[in-house]
Amino acid sequence: MDFIETLLWPLRWLVELVLMLWHQLFTWIGLDPASGAAWVLSILGLVIVVRSALIPVTVKQIKSQRRMMDLAPEMKKIQAKYKGKNDQFSREAMSRETMALYKKHGTNPFASCLPILLQMPVFFSLFYVLRHAAERKPGIGFMGQDLTDSFYEASIFGAPLRMTFTQGWESGNWVVVVLLGTIMVLMIASQFFTQLQIMSKNVSDETKASPMYRQQKIMLYIIPFAFLFSGVAFPLALNIYWFTSNLWTMGQQFIVIQNMPTPGSEAWRNRQARLKAKGKLTDEEVAEIDRIEGVAPSQGQRQQPVSSKRAKKKK
Template identity: 55%
Template sequence: MDILGTILWPIKWVIEAILVTFHTLLTAAGMDTDAGLTWVLSIVGLVLVVRALLIPLFVKQIKSQRRMLEVAPQLKKIQDKYRGKKDQFSREAMQRETMALYKRTGTNPLASCLPLLIQMPIFFGLFSVLQGAQSEGNPAGIGFLNQELATSFGTSELLGAPLHLAISTAGGNINVIIIAAIMVVLMTGSQFITQLQIMSKNQSPEMKNSPMFKQQRVLLYLLPLVFAFSGFTFPLGVMFYWLVSNFWTMVQQFLVIRNMPTPGSEAALARENRIAKRNARRGITIVEESEAKPAVEPKTTQRQQPVGKARAKKKPATPR
């Protein structure tokens, strides 16, 4: 076993366990054990489990990206300070000031990439599981994917398109080409919307003038090329994982921008307006209720003091 295989071994074991668990549940619910739809829904279940576990890291990623954009102007000042200076002393000084800035502001350049870095081994682990199950003879996996399930997974089809095929290996199968092309469009569209809503709604004016914002704009138009390449080379089963993961990211990003926007951004102003309108409506409702139900003054009862016999017989003098 090579180094990559050693690294992926525990990941593949977990992937097989999740796939087989969902496949067993779907089969118990009455679905065909060998149907491609059953295996696709099992892959969807895998995405839901993985992305749910990554939610804390995603929140950390959002906060890290926000801090990086906020400190970008300060970082640019340090870079401009040592621009053109290539001596060892200047490089070390720039490195020290940069690290001091990161430490002072609590930022970490690698934190924003952490969820992606964690998902990549899972992605390649699924690719390896799918590739292994659908290779010649459909060999069993390393864990829960036994010979019977490996054969079922390796020969499954969705709408006449085998899940192990890609456009590059379709061999003229028009169903594979059409499904892969549709998924490429959906993957590109979902990623474009996700990135666009970050750039257009969740950026403060200072962030839009930072160098990192320009890098995001380049990434916005570069990703479609990445998805086009993946749609040509990756099997349908792996593409289903990527597509569902993109949809999860798009919805998750929408909720984060709506409820936890960057201060000073368009999304933050929109949230403040929603809160103000909601408070205004509540205030009107309270006033209307108070006007509809006028307050009734409580009746006060004064306790009469007991009067003694001597005081009761004594009458006040009549004024003349």
């Protein structure tokens, strides 16, 4: 047992527990214990447990990403202020002002990475659990020999869940190759769409004009292709976990953007329009719309539609 396996021992124990409980549930309702369906559904159950536990952290990450993009114009001013000044005093002053800016906006560059960093130990714990099962070695807790043999025999559409893309290619199992190739394409597409949701709909117009936005837009086309590595190196079961987790992220991102959009963004304008049509905006919120959209005070405050219930209350 190597150092990383030892370090991940508690998480591996928990992963085995969750997989065992879901597998028992699906076996109890009538699925074959050694079927691919029982194990795929157990892996989906693990995704639900892990991602549900990370919802508060993920929401915090989304808000942090939004704040980081919002402070881009102010960050640009600080950089311009100290441009060409390489002395120690200037570097320290720039660092202090940058940290003060992060503190003011309640964020930092590392906060947006937190959910991914928290998910990675779970991902690698699952990797070790499945690797041992693929070698027909029992786990450290709940993955006994019977459960291990059950996973070893499991396949979906004729593709063993324990196989990697490389193993499928070398053995001539083209079902594994096609399935993993399809999952890789879908993972790249889902990751691209998730990031595109943020950059096209949930970024203010001012931020879109900043250099940071242009840099992140370039990364939008590069980062998704990291899934090519996972698709080739990891077994089918692990890729199913990662792809399902991606779909969860995409759906969660959509819900957050719909309900907590960045002020001044396209999503924010759409949400405010929906609320305004329903008469659910306060006078202060209407004034904020005017300020962001550049409506001068002299033009007068726009009349907000009032719902019938609110009209009765005023009477």
